[in-house]
Amino acid sequence: MRRILKALPSLLSLAVIGLFLTACSPEVGSEDWCADMKEKPKGDWSANEAADFAKHCVL
Incomplete structure (x- = not known):
């Protein structure tokens, strides 16, 4: 015990640090997210x- x-x-x-790190990702569909995806290799999507x-x- x-x-x-x-x-x-x-x-x-560790749990708090993990929450802070995941909270930093841009929202899906935002300009920042689109820019990040353009930089990410297509094979990793x-x-x-x-x-x-x-x-x-795109649309």
Whole structure:
């Protein structure tokens, strides 16, 4: 039980850092997102990303 309580602050810190990092991504369909996708290699795009790119950035 003590090991868990000792590790708890570290785990919470990692969770908070993870939330901050994911909150920095631009919203899908925004100009920033379209620019990021244009720079990303096409082979790394998921099917959803390709569909969103076509929907928001091309059409």
